[in-house]
Amino acid sequence: MRRWAAVREVPLPGGSVHAVVRVGRTVRRPATPRSGFVRDLLRHFERHGWPGAPRHLGSDEAGRNVLDYVDGHVAWEPVQPEAVHSDASLVRTARLVRRFHDLTAGTALAGDQEVVCHNDLSPKNTVYRPVGGALRPVAFLDWDLAAPGQRIHDVAHVCWQYLGLGGGADVTGAARRMRLICDGYGMADRDALVATVLWWQDRCASGIEAAADAGDPAMVRLRAAGAVGEVRAARRWVAAHRGELERLLG
Known part of the structure; x- marks a missing residue:
């Protein structure tokens, strides 16, 4: 040590x-x-x-x-510079994900899965720095949940978290930006993407609930802060618009 x-x-x-x-x-x-x-x-x-x-x-x-310590801007605050949520930043995020997936594909780290997934990708775990005069994602933080998984798991998590899929979102606009993420990543088969977003939302809500019930202090705090309700509300929105999102993604 x-x-x-x-x-x-x-x-x-x-x-x-x-x-x-x-x-x-x-x-x-x-x-x-x-x-x-x-x-x-x-x-x-x-x-x-x-x-x-x-x-x-x-x-x-x-x-x-x-x-x-990775220098740069981490998007913690609710209000962010426009460049953080821009189409160009979304595409670059997807390309970063594709790069680390490709680096882990076929390795012992991935085991019998496609790749190693980060499993918690969001703007709050992303470092942005000026690239070509505008803030762009350059690195991901907080790899504690990384594990072997399927490529679509991280791509779906990006769609959920970077687009804020949930109440108040515009379905047509959300689908357009989901396509941008898929195009940036190079994911041609998108049939299971919306279903995987729903899977993540189920997993997140039930995971917080189970851990809080077991007495995990961090999860007790998250539940008390309303995290479970927020995730379930987002899931209801995605479920309600699933057919339209899948049609527009096709």
């Missing part, structure tokens, strides 16, 4: 599940049962020269994972 000099710890935005702090040019994240897999995944990306994820630097004296 590498020893790190004591530097002031600064809490980073988020932290609804894990307390994450910045220490100088590093980020400290509590260890989890998935830490070994995440370490191997991030080091795999580093060996291949992919800059779209933090580098894993080891562990500190408290047993926390030490990652390098």
